[in-house]
Amino acid sequence: MPLPPSLSSLRNPKALHSITDPHATTALDNSDSYASDPRDQHHILMDPQRCHQDQEQGHLGRAALAIALSSEPYSSLTDGGHIPTGWAQRRWSHQPQESSLKVDSSSSNMDKLSSSLENTLTTSLSKNNSGNSTREQESRLSKSFASTLSSVHENFAHLQQEEDSTALAAQTDRLCSASQATTTTTHAAARPHISIDTSPIALQLRRSPASFDPLPFAHHHRQATSKYSSTDNLNNSSAFSRHHNRSSCSSNTPSQLSLGFNPGKKTNTNPPTSIPKVLPTPSTTPTTSPKRRMSLTWNLPPGHPKEISPSSQGSSHAFSSAMPIISTPSTDEQDHQTAKSNDSHTPNIPINLYRSKSLSSSFASDDSFASSFSGHRSSSLSATPIVTSSSYSSLPYSPAVAFLSNFVDATAPKVSLDEEGAQVGDYLLGRVIGHGGFSIVREATSIQMDESGRVDRVAVKIVKTQTGATDNDRVQKMLRKEITIWSQISHPHVLPFLAVEELPMDTFIFCELCTGGHLLNYLSLRSDLLPQSMTPTTPRSARPLEEDEARVIFNQVAEAVRYLHEEKRIVHRDIKLENILRHENGTWKICDFGLAEYQDEEAAACFGESLMSLTESASTPLSSPKCGGGGTMPMKRGQEVEKMKEEEEICGGSLAYSSPEQLRSHKPLRCPSSDVWSLGVVLYALLTGRLPFQDEYEPRLQHQILNSKYEDPVECSTEARDLLKNMFRSKPEDRWRVGQVKDSAWCEGIIDHSLGVVADYSSGGGGGGSSSFLSSFRSTL
Ligand SMILES: Nc1ncnc2c1ncn2[C@@H]1O[C@H](COP(=O)(O)OP(=O)(O)OP(=O)(O)O)[C@@H](O)[C@H]1O
Numbered sequence: 001m002p003l004p005p006s007l008s009s010l011r012n013p014k015a016l017h018s019i020t021d022p023h024a025t026t027a028l029d030n031s032d033s034y035a036s037d038p039r040d041q042h043h044i045l046m047d048p049q050r051c052h053q054d055q056e057q058g059h060l061g062r063a064a065l066a067i068a069l070s071s072e073p074y075s076s077l078t079d080g081g082h083i084p085t086g087w088a089q090r091r092w093s094h095q096p097q098e099s100s101l102k103v104d105s106s107s108s109n110m111d112k113l114s115s116s117l118e119n120t121l122t123t124s125l126s127k128n129n130s131g132n133s134t135r136e137q138e139s140r141l142s143k144s145f146a147s148t149l150s151s152v153h154e155n156f157a158h159l160q161q162e163e164d165s166t167a168l169a170a171q172t173d174r175l176c177s178a179s180q181a182t183t184t185t186t187h188a189a190a191r192p193h194i195s196i197d198t199s200p201i202a203l204q205l206r207r208s209p210a211s212f213d214p215l216p217f218a219h220h221h222r223q224a225t226s227k228y229s230s231t232d233n234l235n236n237s238s239a240f241s242r243h244h245n246r247s248s249c250s251s252n253t254p255s256q257l258s259l260g261f262n263p264g265k266k267t268n269t270n271p272p273t274s275i276p277k278v279l280p281t282p283s284t285t286p287t288t289s290p291k292r293r294m295s296l297t298w299n300l301p302p303g304h305p306k307e308i309s310p311s312s313q314g315s316s317h318a319f320s321s322a323m324p325i326i327s328t329p330s331t332d333e334q335d336h337q338t339a340k341s342n343d344s345h346t347p348n349i350p351i352n353l354y355r356s357k358s359l360s361s362s363f364a365s366d367d368s369f370a371s372s373f374s375g376h377r378s379s380s381l382s383a384t385p386i387v388t389s390s391s392y393s394s395l396p397y398s399p400a401v402a403f404l405s406n407f408v409d410a411t412a413p414k415v416s417l418d419e420e421g422a423q424v425g426d427y428l429l430g431r432v433i434g435h436g437g438f439s440i441v442r443e444a445t446s447i448q449m450d451e452s453g454r455v456d457r458v459a460v461k462i463v464k465t466q467t468g469a470t471d472n473d474r475v476q477k478m479l480r481k482e483i484t485i486w487s488q489i490s491h492p493h494v495l496p497f498l499a500v501e502e503l504p505m506d507t508f509i510f511c512e513l514c515t516g517g518h519l520l521n522y523l524s525l526r527s528d529l530l531p532q533s534m535t536p537t538t539p540r541s542a543r544p545l546e547e548d549e550a551r552v553i554f555n556q557v558a559e560a561v562r563y564l565h566e567e568k569r570i571v572h573r574d575i576k577l578e579n580i581l582r583h584e585n586g587t588w589k590i591c592d593f594g595l596a597e598y599q600d601e602e603a604a605a606c607f608g609e610s611l612m613s614l615t616e617s618a619s620t621p622l623s624s625p626k627c628g629g630g631g632t633m634p635m636k637r638g639q640e641v642e643k644m645k646e647e648e649e650i651c652g653g654s655l656a657y658s659s660p661e662q663l664r665s666h667k668p669l670r671c672p673s674s675d676v677w678s679l680g681v682v683l684y685a686l687l688t689g690r691l692p693f694q695d696e697y698e699p700r701l702q703h704q705i706l707n708s709k710y711e712d713p714v715e716c717s718t719e720a721r722d723l724l725k726n727m728f729r730s731k732p733e734d735r736w737r738v739g740q741v742k743d744s745a746w747c748e749g750i751i752d753h754s755l756g757v758v759a760d761y762s763s764g765g766g767g768g769g770s771s772s773f774l775s776s777f778r779s780t781l
Pocket residue numbers: 433434435436437438439440441459461495511512513514515517518578579581591592593594
C-alpha cells in the first residue's frame with residue numbers, strides 16, 4: 001500500500017526527524033521501530049519491544065542519526081509493501097547505508113556522539129520517570145545536554161567539511177529537537193505553558209536568517225507569544241537558561257526560544273558560538289497562512305510517566321511544543337469532545353487538542369503507552385503488552401501526525417479538483433447550480449477582491465476530460481469548439497465568457513453568474529407549476545407573461561440572436577427556455593454554445609477555424625442541404641461525407657424546439673432559420689405559458705412540427721400572432737429572418753396601428769407604465 005498522501009507528499013521528508021514531542025522523539029531514537037497504524041495511517045506508532053532491543057544493543061540514537069543524515073527520501077524508508085494486519089510487523093525496512101551517508105557512522109566521532117546522546121537521553125528519561133526530579137537534577141540534565149550538543153557541534157564541524165549543509169541542517173534539527181523535548185518536558189512542570197520554537201519557521205530562520213520573511217508567520221508569532229503569557233517561571237529556570245547558553249542556543253525574547261546553529265558556515269571548525277535562533281518580534285497584524293498553522297498542546301495527568309516534576313503532582317500541566325501555532329487552549333471536556341468529533345482523517349486539519357481527559361484515559365487504559373515512553377526500563381517493558389492502535393483511540397491525532405501535517409505540501413489537493421472548496425485558477429468552487437448533458441455547473445468565487453473589496457461570484461461549467469460517453473472524443477471536440485466560439489463573442493444578452501482552465505481531469509469554463517435562473521424556471525415559478533409543466537410530455541401550461549413583459553424578454557433574446565446571425569455569422573442551434581438565463585440585474589442572456597456552429601467557411605475563418613479540416617483532396621463542390629435564410633456553404637464531397645458521418649452522431653437540441661427542416665435532415669444544419677423557429681417556440685411559451693408543439697407521442701409531435709400545426713393563441717395580440725405565424729413558416733426560405741423579427745410591429749411595440757399606440761419596448765427598459773392600458777386594450781379586442 002502506498003504511503004498515505006499526507007506523508008508521501010511531505011515537502012521536506014527530513015522534517016520527520018524534527019519531531020519534537022516526547023513520543024515521537026522516542027520513536028525516532030528507535031527509528032527502526034516506528035510504524036504506521038493500519039487503522040489510521042496518519043499515526044506513527046512505536047514498537048516498545050523493538051525500542052528495548054535497540055537500547056540493549058546500544059543503538060539508541062545511532063539509528064536516528066543515521067536516518068537523519070540520510071539523503072534518501074522518506075518514501076524509500078518504507079517497506080514499500082502492503083500494510084499487514086498487525087502494525088507491529090510494519091517496520092521501516094531501511095537499513096542505514098554507510099555509503100549514502102556523508103559521515104562514517106562507525107567513526108569514533110559518531111560513536112562518541114551517539115553514546116553521548118544516548119546517555120543523556122537515558123539519564124533524562126530515567127530521572128524524569130522516577131518522579132524524583134529536582135532542580136538539581138534538572139540542572140544536571142541541562143548540563144549533560146549542553147555537553148552533548150557541544151559534542152555534536154564538534155562533529156558537525158566534520159560534517160561541514162563534507163559540505164553537506166542539508167544533512168547538517170537535518171542533523172541540527174534532529175538533535176535540537178531531542179534536547180528541546182527533554183528540556184521542555186522538564187520545565188513543563190514549572191509553568192502552565194511553555195513554548196519553544198522548533199518550528200520549521202525557526203529552522204528556516206536558523207538556516208537562512210537573511211532571507212527569512214517574517215510576514216507569513218506573524219500569526220504564528222502572535223500565537224506563540226500569547227502562549228508564553230506565563231513567563232514568570234521562565235527566568236527562574238536556571239536549567240533552561242544555562243542549557244541554552246552552554247549549548248550555543250539562546251533566546252532574544254522570552255517568548256521565542258529556539259535551538260540550533262547556522263549550518264551555512266562551512267569553514268568554521270569550532271563549535272558555533274551564536275546561532276540565529278530568534279524569530280522576529282511580532283509587530284504587525286497577523287497574516288494568515290492557515291495551512292501552515294497548528295498547535296500541539298496537551299495536558300498530562302498527575303503521576304503520568306511523562307510528567308516529570310514532583311512539583312507537578314496533583315495538578316494537570318501542559319506540555320506545549322510550539323510549532324507554527326494556532327492554539328485552542330481549553331481544559332473542559334466539551335472541547336475534548338469537539339476535538340474528537342473532528343476526528344476525520346483529513347491530514348490538513350491543523351488543530352490538535354490533547355486534553356488531560358483524553359490522555360489520562362488513554363494512558364490509564366493502556367499501560368503499554370507508558371512503557372513505550374519509558375521503554376528503557378526493561379522491567380516495565382517485559383510486563384507490558386505491546387502498543388496497539390487502540391492506545392490512541394481517544395486521540396484525534398497523534399502529535400507526530402499533527403506535526404507532519406504541517407509539512408504537507410500546501411499545494412497538495414485536499415479535495416478533488418472539481419469539488420466544492422477546490423481552487424481552480426483564480427476561483428474557489430462552490431455549490432452546484434445546474435446540470436448539462438456532459439457538464440455540471442457550479443458557483444465559484446474569485447480568490448481576489450476587487451477595488452471595492454468585493455469578491456466576484458461567477459459560474460463555472462465543468463466538463464470531465466473523460467465523460468464516460470462512448471464518443472468522448474467528440475464531446476471534447478465539441479467542447480473545444482464551444483470555447484472557441486463563446487470566447488470570441490460579446491453581447492449584453494449573451495452570457496459573458498470569462499476564462500478557461502484545462503486540467504488533466506476536467507475543463508473549467510468560467511462565465512458570468514446568473515442568479516435568476518433560466519426562463520423556464522421563471523415561467524414555472526410564476527404559475528407555481530413544476531418546470532416539467534413546460535416539457536412536451538405534459539400538456540399543462542404555465543401562466544403566460546403579460547405581453548409587454550414578454551416583449552422585453554423576447555427583444556433581448558432576439559437581439560442576441562441577431563448579433564450571432566448577422567455580426568458573428570454563427571448559429572446557436574439550441575435556443576430554448578433553459579438556455580436563457582436571468583442576470584441579477586434583471587437582464588436575460590443566452591447561454592450554452594455547445595452546439596453553436598459557423599454558418600460558413602468565411603465565418604469559421606473569422607474565428608480562426610476552418611470547416612475544411614479534412615485533408616482529403618478536392619472533389620466536386622457541393623452545397624449543404626437547402627435551408628432558408630442563408631447557411632449554404634460549399635463543401636467537397638469526400639469532406640462532406642466525413643462531416644456528415646461525424647455530425648450525425650452529435651445531432652443535438654431539443655425536439656420541441658426543432659425546426660421542420662432540421663427534422664427532415666439527418667444531420668445538424670447550420671442555417672439561421674432553424675434558430676428563428678426555436679425563437680418562435682420561446683415566444684409562444686412566453687405568451688401562452690405552453691409550448692406550441694407538444695405531444696407525448698413523438699411521431700405525432702414530429703408531425704405537428706413538420707406541418708407547422710400549432711394552436712393559434714387567440715388571447716394574444718394580432719401583432720404577436722402575426723409574428724408567430726411568420727416565425728413558424730414550414731419552409732425555411734419563407735420564414736422571417738431574425739432581423740425581420742426584430743423589426744416586427746410586435747417587437748417594436750406597435751400594438752395597434754389604427755389607434756396609433758406606440759411604445760418602444762425594444763430596449764428592454766420596461767414599459768410597465770402602459771401595461772394595464774395594453775391589457776385592457778387587448779381585452780376589448
Ligand atoms: N452562468 C450561469 N449562471 C447560472 N446558472 C447557470 C449558468 N450557466 C449554466 N447554468 C445552469 O446550468 C445549466 C446547464 O448549463 P449549460 O446549458 O451551459 O450546460 P450544458 O452542458 O451545455 O447543457 P446541455 O446539456 O443542456 O446543453 C443551465 O440550464 C443553467 O440552469
